[in-house]
Amino acid sequence: MEVEALLPEAGRLTVERLRIEPLGILLELRCTDAAMPCPSCQSLSERVHSRYVRTLGDLPWRGAPVVIHWKVRRFFCDNPDCQRKVFAEQLPALAAKKGRNSRKLNDTLIDIGLECGGEPGSRLAAELGISTSGDTILRRLRSVPLQPDLHPQAIGIDDFAFRKGHNYGTVIVDHESGHVMDILPERSSDSTADWLATQPQVEVVTRDRSMIFANGITAANPQAVQVADRFHLHVNLREAVVRMLDRHHRDVTTAAKAVASRPLPADESVQTAAPPTVSEGAGSSAPVPSLTKEAERTLARRARRLARYEEIVRLHQSGAGARAIARQMKMGRGTVRKFLRAGVFPERAKTHRRRAVDRYVEELRRLWDSGIHKATELYERIRAQGFQGSSSGVTRYVAHWRDPRQRMHVSGPRPKPRSTKATPIRISSNRLSWLLLKPEIDHDADEKRVIEELLATCAHVRIGTNLAKQFKTALASHQPKELWVWTQQVTQDGVPEELQAFAEGLIRDKKSVEAAVSMKWSNGRAEGHVNRIKLIKRKMYGRANFDLLRIRVLGGS
Secondary structure (H helix, E strand, O other): OOHHHOOOOOOOEEEEEEEEEOOEEEEEEEEOOOOEEOOOOOOEEOOEEEEEEEEEEEEEEOOEEEEEEEEEEEEEOOOOOOOOOEEEOOOOOOOOOOOOEOHHHHHHHHHHHHHHOOHHHHHHHHHHOOOOOHHHHHHHHHOOOOOOOOOOOEEEEEEEEEEOOOEEEEEEEEOOOOOEEEEEOOOOHHHHHHHHOOOOOOOEEEEOOOHHHHHHHHHHOOOOEEEEOHHHHHHHHHHHHHHHHHHOHHHHHHHHHHHHHOOOOHHHOOOOOOOOOOOOOOOOOOOOOOOOHHHHHHHHHHHHHHHHHHHHHHHHHOOOOHHHHHHHHOOOHHHHHHHHHHOOOOOOOOOOOOOHHHHHHHHHHHHHHOOOOOHHHHHHHHHOOOOOOOHHHHHHHHHHHOOOOOHHHOOOOOOOOOOOOOOOOOOOHHHHHHHHHOOOOOOOHHHHHHHHHHHHHOHHHHHHHHHHHHHHHHHHOOOHHHHHHHHHHHOOOOOOHHHHHHHHHHHHOHHHHHHHHHOOOOOHHHHHHHHHHHHHHHHOOOOOOHHHHHHHHHHOO
16 A cells, blocks of 8 residues: 555655554654745745644544644744744645644545534544544534635526525526535525626526516526526426316316216126125114214314315305405415315315236236136236235235125135215315326326316316317427417417416516527426435424535535
8 A cells, every 4th residue: 555545745744653552543743854935935944943743633543543643843934034933834735724633534524514414423423433523513614615616607596495485595506517506595586686796607597487586687687598497387387277177176076976976887897795684683774883083083174174165155255355364264375265266165185095006907807807816826927027016915906806705715804895875086186187187197997087077078177188288298399489379379268267377477488488498408407406405404403504504505516
């Protein structure tokens, strides 16, 4: 191993002594240069004034602390014009002036602090054999210079939450290097303009749809090309579809009820077990089973939600606005508007949970129709095709395909017989918007039938869905002309008002939307750094000041 791997400036340093003691390793060094420059006048001096020992902490070796005793020489300055008469030799590669740790140990503590923070960093350092405190690590972090010498041509601007819904900051990213240039303690047009005024060479700025950043960019650099983020255009489109579905909640419920009242197709029909008969001496009716505690809590929550809905409708009919109702009911304005748009009480949709076996339903049905009814054999067949679930999941799934007389021979928990009463499926507006706009999303047969019924019976939803799909196609074409043809179609009569409002927003932000369609830039880098900022905030448990957050974001980028 070369000496340079162990000591910085190995040609200028020599090891006089190395001792292994119970508390660690002691390394005695001295500099071999015959002359040293004066830090004031830079003239070389060979006359030694005196010597003293400087103690430095260094990186541990195999968990054992390492201490350096550096024999420092003091020299006379022989330049008569220099005000300094005596100076001590300095080796910046070994240690900083007046530093108590070696340069390598100091850099290691900074790296630990950037990744872990103060107290977590001190615990990690202790495991590595470095004795330090969280406050020391934070002091090292605050000594790091944070002004990168970058002069980017294309940047991205996005916001991040200090406290979601209350106060936000701004992150600015260099698209060319991928580094964070700066983060600002607020989200405002003035702060954005002030920062951009220091970077007049910027030519392209990507941003979200917020006019806060748009106004700041225009004020500081009106010649810069503003590019709206394509991801946010898709998000805004889906939000418009969700609002449209909220307004047509009655039509969605009607479609679900119509689907539930129809008999299932032959290949999806379910043989249900015959209900237990009541003996002649047992009475005229069977006892009604009592509700579970969870079912009782569910009904109680629904009753409270229904009461709130009825009160909101009553206040609205009496002339109160959404803001006043939200203030009186202590609810969000968005929830109040959603209730008012629905027209009927919006039932909560059940959480849609996909099962591993759902992707193999068609294969299971084919094997079942071919005469294979043993669950273990069915499991082995689909397992060979990549199924990663359990055999019990397959057993439970095919149990309702069996004849009731065969169910007693099925191993595992016996499935509950399905009710003969038609229960409409409930799909939330949020999930329904995904199913309408992205056909490749996995959905079950019930959802598919509800969508077909809704599109067949509700003209507004059908028109809105078709126009939303056309917008996605126009956005992917990279031709701004197709996008503006789409906006002209949306302004016609019979188009849902939510999509008309979305199109009006595109027209107001016409230049940035055209740039989003025709240019390669997007705000993806800024969005990625926003996720990294969220991770850093969670690591610090929300207890750090803005200056420390800025150091960790900029220092780790």
